[in-house]
Amino acid sequence: MAAQSIGVFTIAFPDPTTLSHSNNDLVTLPPTVSFRLSLENNIRTLSTNGVSKGSTPHGLLYVPSLQSDDCKDIEKQHVPNNVTRVDDLPHNMGYSLVAFAPWLKQPKCIQQYLASARNQPTKAFIVYQPGNSTDVPPPMNDPSWGLGDGGSWKRANPFPVYAISSIYGAIVMKELKLYSGNVTEAPYGNTLLSIYNPSSPTDYIRLWATVNTGSGTELPSLWVFLVIVLGLLIAIVGATSFFMHLVQRRRRNDLRQRIVNGEVDLEALGIKRLTVPREYLEQMPLHTYVPRCEPSEVEKEGVPDDPRTSPPDTSSAVRADTGLKTPAPLPSNAHASADMAPPAPSAFSQPTCPICLDDFEPSATQVRELPCRHIFHPDCVDTFLLSNSSLCPMCKTSVLPAGSCPAKITNVMVRRERMIRRMRERSTANQGSTGGQTGHSPVFTSSHPWPLGSIRSHIGGAIRQPRRVFSAPERSTAVPVPMEMGRVDDVNRALDEEARPATAGATQTSTIQQADTRSHCEEETAHIPNRREWARLRALALLGHGQAPFVDVEEGEADRRPAWRRGLRRMFPGFR
Amino acid sequence: MSAGAKKRIMREYGECMADMPPGMKINFDEKNMTEWEIHMDGPEDSMYAGGHFLLKIMFPSEYPFKPPVVSFKTKIYHPNVSNDDKGSMCLGLLRPDEWKPPNKVVSVLRLIQTLLTEPNADDAIEPSIANEYKENRKEFEKNAKDWVKRYAK
Numbered sequence: 007m008a009a010q011s012i013g014v015f016t017i018a019f020p021d022p023t024t025l026s027h028s029n030n031d032l033v034t035l036p037p038t039v040s041f042r043l044s045l046e047n048n049i050r051t052l053s054t055n056g057v058s059k060g061s062t063p064h065g066l067l068y069v070p071s072l073q074s075d076d077c078k079d080i081e082k083q084h085v086p087n088n089v090t091r092v093d094d095l096p097h098n099m100g101y102s103l104v105a106f107a108p109w110l111k112q113p114k115c116i117q118q119y120l121a122s123a124r125n126q127p128t129k130a131f132i133v134y135q136p137g138n139s140t141d142v143p144p145p146m147n148d149p150s151w152g153l154g155d156g157g158s159w160k161r162a163n164p165f166p167v168y169a170i171s172s173i174y175g176a177i178v179m180k181e182l183k184l185y186s187g188n189v190t191e192a193p194y195g196n197t198l199l200s201i202y203n204p205s206s207p208t209d210y211i212r213l214w215a216t217v218n219t220g221s222g223t224e225l226p227s228l229w230v231f232l233v234i235v236l237g238l239l240i241a242i243v244g245a246t247s248f249f250m251h252l253v254q255r256r257r258r259n260d261l262r263q264r265i266v267n268g269e270v271d272l273e274a275l276g277i278k279r280l281t282v283p284r285e286y287l288e289q290m291p292l293h294t295y296v297p298r299c300e301p302s303e304v305e306k307e308g309v310p311d312d313p314r315t316s317p318p319d320t321s322s323a324v325r326a327d328t329g330l331k332t333p334a335p336l337p338s339n340a341h342a343s344a345d346m347a348p349p350a351p352s353a354f355s356q357p358t359c360p361i362c363l364d365d366f367e368p369s370a371t372q373v374r375e376l377p378c379r380h381i382f383h384p385d386c387v388d389t390f391l392l393s394n395s396s397l398c399p400m401c402k403t404s405v406l407p408a409g410s411c412p413a414k415i416t417n418v419m420v421r422r423e424r425m426i427r428r429m430r431e432r433s434t435a436n437q438g439s440t441g442g443q444t445g446h447s448p449v450f451t452s453s454h455p456w457p458l459g460s461i462r463s464h465i466g467g468a469i470r471q472p473r474r475v476f477s478a479p480e481r482s483t484a485v486p487v488p489m490e491m492g493r494v495d496d497v498n499r500a501l502d503e504e505a506r507p508a509t510a511g512a513t514q515t516s517t518i519q520q521a522d523t524r525s526h527c528e529e530e531t532a533h534i535p536n537r538r539e540w541a542r543l544r545a546l547a548l549l550g551h552g553q554a555p556f557v558d559v560e561e562g563e564a565d566r567r568p569a570w571r572r573g574l575r576r577m578f579p580g581f582r
Numbered sequence: 583m584s585a586g587a588k589k590r591i592m593r594e595y596g597e598c599m600a601d602m603p604p605g606m607k608i609n610f611d612e613k614n615m616t617e618w619e620i621h622m623d624g625p626e627d628s629m630y631a632g633g634h635f636l637l638k639i640m641f642p643s644e645y646p647f648k649p650p651v652v653s654f655k656t657k658i659y660h661p662n663v664s665n666d667d668k669g670s671m672c673l674g675l676l677r678p679d680e681w682k683p684p685n686k687v688v689s690v691l692r693l694i695q696t697l698l699t700e701p702n703a704d705d706a707i708e709p710s711i712a713n714e715y716k717e718n719r720k721e722f723e724k725n726a727k728d729w730v731k732r733y734a735k
Contacts, residue, residue, distance in 0.1 A: 276679070360684035361646055362590050386586060390647055399647055399683045 008051040009168045010218045012132065014067065014178055016040035016185055017214040018202040021096065033202055034214075039194040041181045041213065048171040050143040052133070052151055053160040055167075057219060063130035063166060064216040065102035066095050067182060070122035077115035084108040084136045085179060090186040090212060092126060104215040105131045106178060109169070113153035120163055130217050131167045134175020143169035168217060178213070185213050247577050254579035258415045261423055265411045270423060271404050272412065273396050277422040280396035280412060282405060287391055290405065292384060295366040295373045297357065360400060361386035378403040417579045587645050591615050594687045603691050616641040620691070624734070628699040629726040630658070633734030637694070639687065649681035650690060659722075659729040661706035661715050662697055671697075673705045 019032040035042075057063050068090045072078050085108060095101065105123040110116060123131055135143060135150065144150050146160075151169075153159050160167065170178075184192040189199060189211045198211060264270045272278040358365050359373075359382050366373060366381075373381040374388065380400045390399065396406050567575070595610055595618075602608070609619035620637040624630030636655040642648040654660075654669030664670045674693055675685050706712030714722045 358684075360682070362586055363593055363684070363686075389584070394644060394647060402679075 008054065008219065009049045009166075011044060011046040012049055012168065012170060013045075013216045013218070014041070014043040014181075015214045015216070016042065016211060018198070018209065018211045020209045035198065035202065035211070039197055040192075040211075041185065043174065043178065043181075045170055045174060048140065048142045048174065050145065050169040051166070052146050052169055053163065053167040055161060056164045057130070057166045057217075062216055062218050063102075063104065064214065065104040065127075065129045066090075067104050067106050067132075067178070067213040067215045068092055068095060068126075069107055069179075069182060070105050070119045070126070070128075072115060072118045072122070074114070074118065077110070077112065077118055080110055080112060080115060081108070084110070084176075086183040088186055089179065089182040094186045095212065096210065100127065102127055102129045104129055104217070105165075106182065106215070107131070107133055108175060108179070109133045109135045109151075113155075116153055117159070120159060123165065124163060128165050130165050130215070131163070132170060132178075132215065132217075133167065134170050134178075135172050136175070137172035138176075139172045140174075141171055143171055166217070182213055185211055243577075250578050254417050254420065257420045257424070258417070261420050262411055262415050265415075266409045268408045272419065272423070273404060274402060275423065275426055277419050277426075278412060279394075280404075280406065281393060282391040282396050284392065286406060286410070287388060289407075290377070291375050293373050293375055293381070294369060295371040295381070297366075297368050356381050359383045359386055361390075376403075376405045377407075378405070417575075587641070587643070588615065590646055591641055597686065598688055598691070601688055603688070603695055606691060606695075616643075616645075618687075622694070624730065625695055625699050629723045630698050630730055630734070633658075633730035635734055639690070646683040646685075647681075649676050649678055649685075650687065652676060652690065652694065657729060657733040659711065659726040660698070661701045661703050661708050661712035664707045665711070670707070672707065673697075673702060 016035040017032055018035055069085055071091060072081055092103075095103070103123075103126050105119070105126070105128045107116075107119045120131070147157075184195075189195040192198070192211075202209075202211065261270065265272065273280045356366075360380075361382055364383070366383075372384060374384040375381050376387070376398050378398045378401050380398050382399075387399070391405065396404050398405055592615065595608070595615070598608055605623035605625065607621040609621070611617070618639040618641075620639060622635045622637060624633035624635065634656070635658060638653050638655055640651040640653075642651065652671045654663050654671065657665075657669065659665075662671055662673055671694070675681060676690065676693070701712075701715055703712040703715045706715075711722070714725070
């Protein structure tokens with residue numbers, strides 16, 4: 007491990023050959039009277055062999071001896087004669103040692119230092135490049151540290167090698183000379199002797215070095231830290247993703263269950279465009295058209311239909327704003343009774359096909375009857391149901407049998423449905439809180455344009471107050487209802503009057519078609535907070551695409567998103 | 583566009599010609615029957631009196647299951663007509679979710695005419711104009727007439 011700091015102390019300990027004192031007698035001398043050096047910054051770690059993390063190699067400081075004479079000659083320039091050598095330390099007592107040497111220019115001499123250190127219980131080797139620099143020694147892979155062996159010396163020794171800056175190296179070397187034998191030459195030498203070495207003149211006062219390679223509490227290296235953080239992040243992301251998948255899966259199953267139970271109609275909510283499979287379509291009865299009234303009465307004027315025999319679509323209709331099917335009063339029974347009246351099929355109230363506007367010919371035209379009892383030419387409605395929609399073009403009731411469910415419930419569908427449900431709940435809450443206002447007509451104040459507006463419109467939709475599109479009442483008589491529309495309107499009107507108590511007055515019958523449209527509008531849009539903005543967007547979308555803004559959510563959203571958002575969405579379903 | 587839809591548009595054109603709302607004229611092109619040009623005079627009892635407006639009615643390929651798209655080619659100061667180069671109009675029975683196949687172009691034309699006389703400020707596409715209509719009718723009428731002079735002469 008890299009050295010964090012190197013400390014050099016002066017210590018005193020008894021001569022183990024004369025006294026059998028334990029190592030506890032080892033005394034660190036105070037810095038006031040002895041040498042002490044602490045290096046923290048100007049250290050370079052050259053080799054980390056034989057030292058583990060957190061350990062602190064330490065030992066008595068000495069200068070290893072050289073073998074060859076030429077090296078000894080060179081050494082003399084840097085190393086004083088009487089520095090601490092192995093011979094100046096207690097022999098074979100198992101004291102750990104720290105070698106100290108100048109980094110001579112000749113690789114051969116350095117190899118001799120290292121070899122010499124290997125023969126001793128050396129725990130660390132501290133070197134310095136001779137000179138006067140106080141800078142950090144050059145880095146580990148600097149050529150000046152090369153010994154011509156390709157750097158293998160760094161691995162060949164059982165001890166770590168550290169370098170300190172030149173000036174400190176020279177200082178320590180000088181002190182090694184002072185504290186190598188008799189300390190009388192050292193500053194305060196006599197004081198030291200008298201205080202710490204009273205028993206025997208052969209007791210030792212020497213330099214001791216400790217290399218601190220970082221404490222255990224210190225953070226591990228940056229890379230380990232990063233890996234841990236990364237791992238944690240991945241774990242969190244993975245757990246979140248898994249959790250969201252789980253939640254989303256539960257929601258999908260929940261939605262499927264509710265669709266099967268008939269509580270939710272995806273297409274009526276505008277969530278998913280469904281089509282009718284051919285086998286369902288073929289189950290819908292084909293009849294020969296029989297006019298409901300006597301042929302003489304089927305006139306162009308359009309006879310007002312009896313509400314009771316008109317299609318029961320209000321009772322089983324899907325509410326436009328909620329998408330919830332109000333529990334139909336036994337629709338299967340109603341259908342069964344219609345089926346039980348063969349051979350003459352039940353009479354039909356629609357005299358024309360609403361799609362092509364052609365009249366049905368009595369006893370000649372084949373008509374397709376949808377479960378909501380609206381009839382059409384099979385040619386007109388079949389392609390529509392097979393390829394465009396599963397809703398009756400007239401009353402927007404789903405023609406799919408109860409319990410049918412699209413094969414794949416996607417997360418987008420779940421999200422849409424939840425959003426619609428939340429908005430519905432919110433508007434229900436609003437309605438509840440302002441329920442007292444329903445009696446007197448609320449005044450529209452423009453200071454709160456939309457909240458009041460939406461509440462008001464919702465209330466209007468909910469209690470089905472007859473409302474006019476146009477504010478001036480006289481217009482209602484000025485606008486005549488078109489003749490042709492009268493007949494189909496009659497159906498609508500009948501339905502409306504069925505649902506509506508006897509509030510329908512004479513003036514509003516002429517505008518009832520518009521009024522009906524209007525209240526539907528409001529029901530539909532009551533859950534959208536900013537209705538105007540919404541209307542505007544819809545209009546723009548309508549023009550932009552040249553068709554209705556019924557975007558099939560899967561394709562529509564997926565195509566517009568960049569790849570990374572799609573990936574994100576796949577990883578975190580439910581993420582917006 | 584299916585043959586049925588074409589037949590229906592032809593039929594509706596015939597009905598429109600037979601029962602044309604006053605002040606309207608339809609430019610019908612046999613080759614491109616899904617796009618009608620309507621020339622309309624501003625109703626006499628409205629602030630648009632004296633103006634001549636050009637409208638387009640586009641029939642989507644899913645017609646009559648989808649509503650026709652109405653747009654004002656002449657700029658008009660009206661809460662229900664978008665104030666941009668599209669001049670779109672989307673309310674009432676023109677809404678995709680309100681549209682029913684039995685609705686006819688004649689009723690669409692009548693709706694447009696009625697809206698010129700009586701703008702529907704509660705269902706506006708231009709909120710600022712709608713506000714002005716509700717709160718400052720004089721200013722609204724002045725602006726509307728101004729625009730008629732500027733764009734619809």
